[in-house]
Amino acid sequence: MNDQPSILVLSGLSKSFPGVRALNDAKLTLRSGEVTALLGENGAGKSTLVKILTGIYRPDAGEILIDGKAQHFNQPTDSWAAGIAAIHQETVMFDELSVAENIFMGHMPRKKSGLIDWPLLHSKSQELLKRIEAEFTSDTILKTLGVAQKHMVEIARALSHNARIIIMDEPTAALSGREIDDLFDIINQLKSQGCAIIFISHKFEEIFKIADRWTCLRDGEYVGDGAIKDVTQAQLVKLMVGRSIDQVFPKRNVTIGKTVLEVDDLSNATEFDGASFNLRQGEILGFYGLVGAGRSELMQSLFGISQAERGTVKVNGNIVKIENPSDAISAGIAYVPEDRQVQGTFQPFGIRENITLPSIANHAASNVISYTDELATTRKFGARLSVKASSWEQRLNELSGGNQQKVVIAKWLATKPNILILDEPTKGIDIGSKAAVHEFIGELAGEGLAIILVSSELPEVIGMSDSIQVMHEGKFIRRFSGAEISPEAIVNAASGGAH
Amino acid sequence: MSDTQRYHVLDRAPFNLASYLLRWESILVMLLVAVIIINTAISPYFLDIYNLSDATFNFSEKAIIALAMALLIITREIDLSVAANIAVCSLVMGLLSQMGYGTPILVMAGLAVGATAGAANGALVTKFRLPSIVVTIGTMSLFRGIAQVVLGDQALTKYPSALTSFGQGYIWPGVPIPNSFALFLILACMFGFVLHRTVIGRQIFAIGHNPTAARFSGIKVEKTRFWLFVLTGLMAGLAAVLLTGRIGSTRPNIALGWELEIVTMVILGGISIAGGTGTILGLVLSVFILGLTIFGLSLVNIPGIEIAILIGLLLIISIAIPIMTAKWRGRT
Numbered sequence: 148m149n150d151q152p153s154i155l156v157l158s159g160l161s162k163s164f165p166g167v168r169a170l171n172d173a174k175l176t177l178r179s180g181e182v183t184a185l186l187g188e189n190g191a192g193k194s195t196l197v198k199i200l201t202g203i204y205r206p207d208a209g210e211i212l213i214d215g216k217a218q219h220f221n222q223p224t225d226s227w228a229a230g231i232a233a234i235h236q237e238t239v240m241f242d243e244l245s246v247a248e249n250i251f252m253g254h255m256p257r258k259k260s261g262l263i264d265w266p267l268l269h270s271k272s273q274e275l276l277k278r279i280e281a282e283f284t285s286d287t288i289l290k291t292l293g294v295a296q297k298h299m300v301e302i303a304r305a306l307s308h309n310a311r312i313i314i315m316d317e318p319t320a321a322l323s324g325r326e327i328d329d330l331f332d333i334i335n336q337l338k339s340q341g342c343a344i345i346f347i348s349h350k351f352e353e354i355f356k357i358a359d360r361w362t363c364l365r366d367g368e369y370v371g372d373g374a375i376k377d378v379t380q381a382q383l384v385k386l387m388v389g390r391s392i393d394q395v396f397p398k399r400n401v402t403i404g405k406t407v408l409e410v411d412d413l414s415n416a417t418e419f420d421g422a423s424f425n426l427r428q429g430e431i432l433g434f435y436g437l438v439g440a441g442r443s444e445l446m447q448s449l450f451g452i453s454q455a456e457r458g459t460v461k462v463n464g465n466i467v468k469i470e471n472p473s474d475a476i477s478a479g480i481a482y483v484p485e486d487r488q489v490q491g492t493f494q495p496f497g498i499r500e501n502i503t504l505p506s507i508a509n510h511a512a513s514n515v516i517s518y519t520d521e522l523a524t525t526r527k528f529g530a531r532l533s534v535k536a537s538s539w540e541q542r543l544n545e546l547s548g549g550n551q552q553k554v555v556i557a558k559w560l561a562t563k564p565n566i567l568i569l570d571e572p573t574k575g576i577d578i579g580s581k582a583a584v585h586e587f588i589g590e591l592a593g594e595g596l597a598i599i600l601v602s603s604e605l606p607e608v609i610g611m612s613d614s615i616q617v618m619h620e621g622k623f624i625r626r627f628s629g630a631e632i633s634p635e636a637i638v639n640a641a642s643g644g645a646h
Numbered sequence: 647m648s649d650t651q652r653y654h655v656l657d658r659a660p661f662n663l664a665s666y667l668l669r670w671e672s673i674l675v676m677l678l679v680a681v682i683i684i685n686t687a688i689s690p691y692f693l694d695i696y697n698l699s700d701a702t703f704n705f706s707e708k709a710i711i712a713l714a715m716a717l718l719i720i721t722r723e724i725d726l727s728v729a730a731n732i733a734v735c736s737l738v739m740g741l742l743s744q745m746g747y748g749t750p751i752l753v754m755a756g757l758a759v760g761a762t763a764g765a766a767n768g769a770l771v772t773k774f775r776l777p778s779i780v781v782t783i784g785t786m787s788l789f790r791g792i793a794q795v796v797l798g799d800q801a802l803t804k805y806p807s808a809l810t811s812f813g814q815g816y817i818w819p820g821v822p823i824p825n826s827f828a829l830f831l832i833l834a835c836m837f838g839f840v841l842h843r844t845v846i847g848r849q850i851f852a853i854g855h856n857p858t859a860a861r862f863s864g865i866k867v868e869k870t871r872f873w874l875f876v877l878t879g880l881m882a883g884l885a886a887v888l889l890t891g892r893i894g895s896t897r898p899n900i901a902l903g904w905e906l907e908i909v910t911m912v913i914l915g916g917i918s919i920a921g922g923t924g925t926i927l928g929l930v931l932s933v934f935i936l937g938l939t940i941f942g943l944s945l946v947n948i949p950g951i952e953i954a955i956l957i958g959l960l961l962i963i964s965i966a967i968p969i970m971t972a973k974w975r976g977r978t
Binding site for chain 1: 655656657658659660843844845846848849851852855856858859860861862863864865866922923
């Protein structure tokens with residue numbers, strides 16, 4: 148494989164921001180027809196490297212060679228012209244326009260008069276879609292497509308620039324198992340056409356499945372590279388974190404207490420149907436299912452974001468009517484939402500204002516906020532979650548994803564809940580923070596909190612939960628506990644298989 | 647996640663003079679000083695306590711509405727119907743006055759009509775989820791239209807003397823502080839306290855920063871916005887009481903175009919049109935800057951139409967500057 152010509156060579160790459168050295172003497176080599184996994188914890192410098200490659204940042208030092216020629220990217224269009232395209236975590240596209248318009252946005256084929264040459268636009272788009280074996284046509288309106296299909300449009304867009312170097316930043320984050328397989332088929336196709344691919348993912352399973360080579364960054368520095376077949380997951384984790392992480396989930400010795408939450412036949416029109424379950428003190432109940440199984444919708448209805456059509460919810464034996472989140476908070480329910488940026492945080496607020504917001508009335512006497520009380524709560528919960536920051540007034544948008552998530556968990560603990568619902572609590576955060584969050588969830592259960600853990604990560608659900616409720620297309624399939632829990636049984640149930 | 651904190655987190659960020667001076671409020675203070683110096687230089691009549699006191703009549707009523715408008719804009723909403731609302735309030739007061747009702751009834755009617763109009767805006771925006779800019783352009787036209795249809799080309803001019811002497815009067819004989827200006831200062835302190843020190847104030851900022859996360863944090867977003875529309879309407883009603891008393895008449899074009907000046911006060915005061923940020927201090931400074939600039943220009947006989955050009959320019963500049971400086975700061 149080493150005889151493949153290298154397309155891209157990065158060397159000596161450095162970039163600093165005020166107070167942070169994001170990249171220091173980093174290097175990376177891409178060969179045509181290979182997938183290179185770029186590894187590193189959050190904050191290791193992966194995004195900075197991608198932004199340099201796509202012309203968003205200019206490096207302080209270092210060299211970018213494409214086919215042996217030095218490149219200077221002053222703006223994103225320079226990087227396109229050099230054949231580099233990036234496919235992002237969140238797709239940024241035009242929902243109301245057709246697939247063809249999305250693919251060629253910014254460089255539409257034109258007639259002599261300067262008007263768009265529609266027939267040519269569609270025939271060129273159709274050709275690109277055929278290359279990646281897409282099953283939709285170029286005149287489809289984008290918003291009617293699923294997430295995976297939108298990714299295909301992005302890939303087609305990259306190909307329309309004749310991209311030979313394609314950067315995929317967490318492309319599988321929003322995809323289900325089948326869609327991931329489809330994406331991998333496309334990646335293999337691109338490989339066979341001679342493209343070089345940078346693949347960024349937090350999921351090792353995928354890295355081992357699709358990547359040929361790996362390069363690892365830690366604290367902005369290059370720490371190693373090699374062929375995927377010569378390395379194990381444990382070795383990679385050790386390189387990424389610089390220490391070996393105990394992959395075993397915390398063993399807990401918890402006495403399960405009395406029932407605190409009883410949900411009976413909770414249903415709404417489209418998302419979930421006949422949800423019934425009990426939850427006890429100190430118990431962690433995992434919810435597993437594929438994307439679209441209705442787990443988040445069920446939890447949001449328990450929290451009062453949306454209304455159920457029928458069914459009852461009892462907290463500590465009393466029927467409660469939850470019409471909005473403030474009813475849920477009064478009933479002792481807290482919900483750490485899935486979409487941290489949109490649903491969980493106030494980016495321009497400081498840590499203090501974020502943490503005290505849901506419990507702000509408890510930090511005020513006759514509606515006048517006490518800064519002293521706020522500070523005490525912030526110190527207490529911020530320290531308990533080991534939030535890393537320069538000051539408690541630091542704005543959330545200056546913190547890493549892992550630290551932001553800690554702030555969100557802290558803000559809900561400050562409401563002193565009896566029931567804590569965690570919806571994908573470790574999504575998109577680095578391994579170090581992940582382990583810390585897992586340990587902390589265990590600790591909370593040990594203190595008698597009843598916990599619901601919604602997660603799409605099988606090892607996490609299995610490792611953390613006392614029992615696991617599996618959902619499929621809005622229905623409760625089965626609740627597994629103790630020895631019944633096995634990865635095969637759960638995946639089978641989640642895909643609607645045998646009961 | 648043990649109890650031992652490996653990082654020392656400060657309670658507050660260390661004091662930084664540069665970022666303190668770059669605050670919008672500091673810039674406004676400098677601007678205000680500049681306005682005073684320039685006005686003193688160009689007109690000998692500017693620094694006269696009685697002239698200055700009379701100048702406040704020209705902006706206090708607008709500034710009172712701007713206080714409520716600021717809260718509304720912080721939650722990402724706007725009410726462009728406030729000036730038309732004044733016309734309806736004043737119309738109802740004028741009709742009741744012709745029927746012989748006394749000042750207390752007129753005042754209550756003005757406030758009630760204002761609050762009701764605000765509630766109508768609020769209901770349309772929050773219950774039917776319509777964009778407030780569209781709703782209030784609609785009600786602006788509707789309210790003004792009602793006043794024009796009912797009044798035709800006549801004016802209502804019969805008002806009790808208690809009302810007119812309050813609108814034109816001073817807080818104490820011989821003290822050159824007009825009632826309307828005193829009311830503005832008192833309300834500014836109250837609004838500042840509520841916005842910056844209380845639970846509801848924090849929730850208003852939270853809604854402006856991120857309405858979805860605010861809902862997920864247990865804040866009743868739509869309810870809060872509804873009551874802010876009512877409050878803005880109520881302040882328009884109060885302004886109508888003061889204005890009707892001051893000029894002693896109701897014409898269809900009363901307070902015409904005020905919404906532009908009110909929004910300019912709010913935006914120049916550093917309250918972001920995108921929501922979430924701003925202070926009442928900034929608003930008060932901006933009220934003084936605008937008020938004294940217009941007063942200074944009128945002292946040197948610059949006509950009102952040219953002053954309108956200036957207000958338009960100020961509005962655009964005050965929206966553009968924060969955006970441009972943010973870009974400039976981001977480019978490192």
